[in-house]
Amino acid sequence: MMGRVKEFNEIEALDKATELFWTKGYNATSANDLVQFLGLSRSSLYATFGDKRRLFVRAIDHYRARNVKAVVKMIETSDDLLETIREIFVRSVSQDFLRKTPKGCLMVNTAIELVPHDEEIAQMVQANEQDLLHAFEAAIRKGQELDQLTNRHTASALANFLYNNLTGLRVSSRARMEKQALKDVVELCLSALRK
């Protein structure tokens, strides 16, 4: 037998939870905050998502799948890798320029807040790092083969370098970056990659 049907959409609720955790961080988001922001009752929240930590784990998994997929697709369909890398950088912070309360990147925020104190979450953050590094390495290799990018460093080293700069930008974008900083960083990264 089926019983009463849910009055809310689980994916929409997960989206909202992701947004709230992204804005406030894990510890600063209370169960009360979640109940209010998702617009569902305590019992529904706990029946659907388990406890706060399980909900957070689903939220970062949700976030991470979406974002990695987008980056990988941009790289796969690119025939101008320099331009694509610029686009990846600009896109990853441009939203925050419009916001009164910038959010940065949920994976970076989580790396800082929880990686040293939660092993399962640490592994998810590291898996995300690996995915991004592999995507960047593929992009660079592709660019090198198309003779668009430098061969003076290995694709792996350049991928680490790009990842590091993207991380830096994501911290600054949460902490109110000036536009000029973004421009400078993008230009210098690209000029380090150029042939």
Place this chain on the structure above:
Amino acid sequence: MMGRVKEFNEIEALDKATELFWTKGYNATSANDLVQFLGLSRSSLYATFGDKRRLFVRAIDHYRARNVKAVVKMIETSDDLLETIREIFVRSVSQDFLRKTPKGCLMVNTAIELVPHDEEIAQMVQANEQDLLHAFEAAIRKGQELDQLTNRHTASALANFLYNNLTGLRVSSRARMEKQALKDVVELCLSALRK
């Protein structure tokens, strides 16, 4: 009249508080944690430092003064700016390679956790950013004058670039960086700066 004398050293207590906030973050550090770790009573803690937030503000100010001073001094006394920049980068993360629970950088951690939600602290973080940017800019200008660093970009742009890479490294050092990533990032930064 003088009354009973303190049984603890205020600076030592502040050092310990700084270390605890640095490791656990602001929200995840409870008043109980502080009482235990500093080894003084609740009443002494509150009488000496006000409340938890005031103590945190003093801690990050303490931290920031110490670190900026060290970087500025290294730059001022340097006659090989490339080597000094390498040293600044390596020093800022090398401690964490030895630690079971790496701490990263308290200012970066704070930028992520509190800047979007605490105006006073946001301004302290931004002041720290300005100090570091100015120090880097001075280093680059000096290196350019000594004909050690490239003139293909402005000192200001290169400072933004260096700052961004340092921030990225500090995130990764809290989130268990591989040594190779540090090496790659340092080498690529230096090669972007070289003449």
Place this chain on the structure above:
DNA sequence: TAAATTCTGGAACAATCGTTCTTTAATATT
């Protein structure tokens, strides 16, 4: 030594934390 002052230890506070439980409402199957 008495008085004044300051610090310490820990009990106590209201508020909030994450979570569970109970009751009632809604739906599907028989």
Place this chain on the structure above:
DNA sequence: AATATTAAAGAACGATTGTTCCAGAATTTA
């Protein structure tokens, strides 16, 4: 329509939160 099942609403739980208060210990000054 009766029964079975699931969801929703919100009261209630013990634990922990940050903070205050109070009684007593320690020290200085008079």
